[in-house]
Amino acid sequence: MARPRSEDRRSAIMSAAIRIIASQGLGAPTATIAKEAGVSNGSLFTYFDTKADLFNHLYVELKAEMAAVAMDRLPVESDIRQQMARMWSQWLLWATSSPEKRRALAQLVVSDDITPESHQAGKQAMAGIVKLLERSRENGPMRDVPLSFVAALMSALADTTIDFMIQDPANADQHCAAAFDALWRMVA
Amino acid sequence: MARPRSEDRRSAIMSAAIRIIASQGLGAPTATIAKEAGVSNGSLFTYFDTKADLFNHLYVELKAEMAAVAMDRLPVESDIRQQMARMWSQWLLWATSSPEKRRALAQLVVSDDITPESHQAGKQAMAGIVKLLERSRENGPMRDVPLSFVAALMSALADTTIDFMIQDPANADQHCAAAFDALWRMVA
Amino acid sequence: MARPRSEDRRSAIMSAAIRIIASQGLGAPTATIAKEAGVSNGSLFTYFDTKADLFNHLYVELKAEMAAVAMDRLPVESDIRQQMARMWSQWLLWATSSPEKRRALAQLVVSDDITPESHQAGKQAMAGIVKLLERSRENGPMRDVPLSFVAALMSALADTTIDFMIQDPANADQHCAAAFDALWRMVA
Amino acid sequence: MARPRSEDRRSAIMSAAIRIIASQGLGAPTATIAKEAGVSNGSLFTYFDTKADLFNHLYVELKAEMAAVAMDRLPVESDIRQQMARMWSQWLLWATSSPEKRRALAQLVVSDDITPESHQAGKQAMAGIVKLLERSRENGPMRDVPLSFVAALMSALADTTIDFMIQDPANADQHCAAAFDALWRMVA
DNA sequence: GATGAATGAGTATTCATTCAT
DNA sequence: AATGAATGAATACTCATTCAT
Numbered sequence: 001m002a003r004p005r006s007e008d009r010r011s012a013i014m015s016a017a018i019r020i021i022a023s024q025g026l027g028a029p030t031a032t033i034a035k036e037a038g039v040s041n042g043s044l045f046t047y048f049d050t051k052a053d054l055f056n057h058l059y060v061e062l063k064a065e066m067a068a069v070a071m072d073r074l075p076v077e078s079d080i081r082q083q084m085a086r087m088w089s090q091w092l093l094w095a096t097s098s099p100e101k102r103r104a105l106a107q108l109v110v111s112d113d114i115t116p117e118s119h120q121a122g123k124q125a126m127a128g129i130v131k132l133l134e135r136s137r138e139n140g141p142m143r144d145v146p147l148s149f150v151a152a153l154m155s156a157l158a159d160t161t162i163d164f165m166i167q168d169p170a171n172a173d174q175h176c177a178a179a180f181d182a183l184w185r186m187v188a
Numbered sequence: 189m190a191r192p193r194s195e196d197r198r199s200a201i202m203s204a205a206i207r208i209i210a211s212q213g214l215g216a217p218t219a220t221i222a223k224e225a226g227v228s229n230g231s232l233f234t235y236f237d238t239k240a241d242l243f244n245h246l247y248v249e250l251k252a253e254m255a256a257v258a259m260d261r262l263p264v265e266s267d268i269r270q271q272m273a274r275m276w277s278q279w280l281l282w283a284t285s286s287p288e289k290r291r292a293l294a295q296l297v298v299s300d301d302i303t304p305e306s307h308q309a310g311k312q313a314m315a316g317i318v319k320l321l322e323r324s325r326e327n328g329p330m331r332d333v334p335l336s337f338v339a340a341l342m343s344a345l346a347d348t349t350i351d352f353m354i355q356d357p358a359n360a361d362q363h364c365a366a367a368f369d370a371l372w373r374m375v376a
Numbered sequence: 377m378a379r380p381r382s383e384d385r386r387s388a389i390m391s392a393a394i395r396i397i398a399s400q401g402l403g404a405p406t407a408t409i410a411k412e413a414g415v416s417n418g419s420l421f422t423y424f425d426t427k428a429d430l431f432n433h434l435y436v437e438l439k440a441e442m443a444a445v446a447m448d449r450l451p452v453e454s455d456i457r458q459q460m461a462r463m464w465s466q467w468l469l470w471a472t473s474s475p476e477k478r479r480a481l482a483q484l485v486v487s488d489d490i491t492p493e494s495h496q497a498g499k500q501a502m503a504g505i506v507k508l509l510e511r512s513r514e515n516g517p518m519r520d521v522p523l524s525f526v527a528a529l530m531s532a533l534a535d536t537t538i539d540f541m542i543q544d545p546a547n548a549d550q551h552c553a554a555a556f557d558a559l560w561r562m563v564a
Numbered sequence: 565m566a567r568p569r570s571e572d573r574r575s576a577i578m579s580a581a582i583r584i585i586a587s588q589g590l591g592a593p594t595a596t597i598a599k600e601a602g603v604s605n606g607s608l609f610t611y612f613d614t615k616a617d618l619f620n621h622l623y624v625e626l627k628a629e630m631a632a633v634a635m636d637r638l639p640v641e642s643d644i645r646q647q648m649a650r651m652w653s654q655w656l657l658w659a660t661s662s663p664e665k666r667r668a669l670a671q672l673v674v675s676d677d678i679t680p681e682s683h684q685a686g687k688q689a690m691a692g693i694v695k696l697l698e699r700s701r702e703n704g705p706m707r708d709v710p711l712s713f714v715a716a717l718m719s720a721l722a723d724t725t726i727d728f729m730i731q732d733p734a735n736a737d738q739h740c741a742a743a744f745d746a747l748w749r750m751v752a
Numbered sequence: 753g754a755t756g757a758a759t760g761a762g763t764a765t766t767c768a769t770t771c772a773t
Numbered sequence: 774a775a776t777g778a779a780t781g782a783a784t785a786c787t788c789a790t791t792c793a794t
Binding site: 190191192217218219229230233238239 | 783784785786787788792793794
């Protein structure tokens with residue numbers, strides 16, 4: 001993929017896209033994104049072939065960032081429940097404290113522009129999290145359910161919880177904890 | 189006196205919209221929907237003021253149908269778990285056997301065109317289901333969590349499960365059952 | 377850096393608009409104007425925000441051109457009557473020898489798309505002419521009538537005369553002269 | 565032309581058209597006119613073949629009414645100047661006291677929808693007025709100018725004066741008188 | 753004749769992408 | 774490589790007119 005042109009410009013476009021998508025949705029003109037990034041509209045297309053291409057890169061990158069934050073400094077010496085709890089709270093914390101990234105990501109997930117390859121890459125990024133989940137449910141009631149299904153259920157719970165945390169910030173921590181308990185009951 | 193507005197035409201447009209949205213998304217031209225419905229371009233607008241108006245009616249109607257099917261012939265004499273189980277399987281069955289409706293609904297939920305009023309109406313339609321959920325969690329671990337949050341978590345599980353059932357029809361029943369057990373563990 | 381906005385293209389659009397409006401009226405499609413100008417559909421909108429914007433610029437520009445021609449090389453050393461006569465004949469000459477501009481202008485004057493600002497600008501352009509008129513009626517019978525009213529009457533006479541000159545070119549000069557005499561009797 | 569259907573409905577449509585054109589212009593939908601007239605939109609087309617047909621009838625009728633009022637109860641025993649003055653003030657009075665008719669007429673005059681035949685009919689209606697004008701200028705400075713030209717100049721003065729009378733009602737009478745004096749100076 | 757639903761041609765404006773400078 | 778003007782396909786909605794009832 002050979003580092004193209006200026007990495008700065010490229011990431012400026014990415015950040016701008018996040019802000020614009022968060023506020024205006026995926027239908028926002030590329031020209032708007034370019035202007036927000038301080039670049040000409042033509043320039044956007046030297047960094048990304050098409051609008052959809054930009055969206056795909058953004059999707060993968062956001063998913064990766066989310067997963068990385070969730071798994072950051074995992075207390076590997078602690079028991080699995082504590083590791084999961086830590087991962088869970090890091091995940092939701094990232095989402096609630098980066099609302100624009102979260103909102104952009106939410107739109108991208110359901111977009112038809114995201115290719116199967118990108119979805120696959122998104123899953124890859126979640127591999128660590130899923131691994132943790134796998135250990136969690138090892139002896140639990142869902143031990144025979146396809147792991148990808150369990151992972152999808154977990155993600156669904158996370159997304160819903162994030163919505164409530166953002167919507168009702170005063171009780172964000174309680175929502176986060178309640179949802180984790182629910183998840184744990186579900187799988188472990 | 190004059191040709192009366194025909195309920196048939198109206199529902200032909202609705203059905204066409206479901207099919208077209210399922211296959212082409214919300215960005216599909218109104219002309220395409222009209223043609224699929226076998227009516228003229230302009231006729232669509234004698235039945236719906238705007239494209240968004242059509243979307244809103246469609247959303248509310250689909251949500252209502254879904255809820256009605258889910259609650260249909262509930263075994264009121266059985267215990268609450270059996271009632272929930274029945275509701276759950278009816279719900280998921282409807283979604284998996286009406287994949288176009290399901291897909292259209294999934295797009296509509298996240299559309300900016302859907303007004304708060306329609307979202308409200310959608311919630312109203314779910315009232316019976318939520319009532320059932322309320323009784324289910326009465327003495328359960330989530331008894332103190334806001335009911336709307338629990339309901340949202342349930343919906344998230346349902347949607348995810350539906351995806352897996354459609355994707356892997358051979359094991360649809362198992363997915364359905366596994367998810368219900370998970371839900372029950374979560375709330376009861 | 378990039379291809380600069382071209383004054384040529386802009387005026388090509390303006391000229392095309394004059395021709396098209398003259399022959400098809402203000403209802404003519406912007407696409408027709410663009411084609412006549414030899415530019416793309418979309419290009420018209422990089423030079424003018426809206427169709428109405430184009431119309432307003434056109435109106436002001438035509439009015440200004442008309443006034444400029446009328447006042448061009450005024451024989452300042454001659455008496456006021458001769459100055460007025462010169463102005464009058466230049467005015468009507470411009471209109472009759474630029475029938476498309478004249479016709480376009482006639483449509484634009486009565487268009488709802490022309491903003492008060494543009495009408496104001498149009499009046500500004502006529503200021504020199506009105507000044508001449510003011511001196512002409514200084515000691516005449518209309519000395520106490522509001523100047524703007526007298527000016528409007530003069531314009532009405534001019535427009536009507538132009539129509540007859542175009543309609544009956546063989547006697548254009550006579551019409552022009554007869555109308556000027558009439559005007560002079562009216563005001564001086 | 566055989567009195568068609570109900571004369572009441574027909575004139576209801578005409579009156580409605582006057583009001584609607586005055587307020588919305590010639591671009592107003594026929595459906596709006598029909599509704600204002602209390603008729604179905606389809607009905608409008610049993611009384612007038614096309615929208616343009618309605619406009620033409622309206623034009624001729626308004627012009628005729630205007631001319632009739634102007635010539636009503638002319639003091640035939642008085643001298644020609646007094647007859648002209650009376651006609652003039654009746655004319656302008658009609659216009660200023662029927663602003664909707666006046667506004668509609670003003671739009672219709674410049675409309676492309678008005679056929680040469682209708683314009684001709686409009687002129688016919690003005691015949692009496694023109695006759696009066698002819699006698700007025702009999703020995704005046706414009707005695708050799710084509711009568712139709714003089715008539716057009718007079719109409720132009722009238723229209724302009726009406727505008728000022730409506731715009732500045734407090735001085736309407738003065739404007740009316742000043743313009744008549746100007747006209748008289750012009751022709752007699 | 754009256755009604756108003758059905759028709760479908762017509763149009764300003766937007767925007768992803770290309771390309772001249 | 775950067776710029777931003779040029780392109781032209783795409784689309785919701787309107788409205789005169791027709792026609793089924």
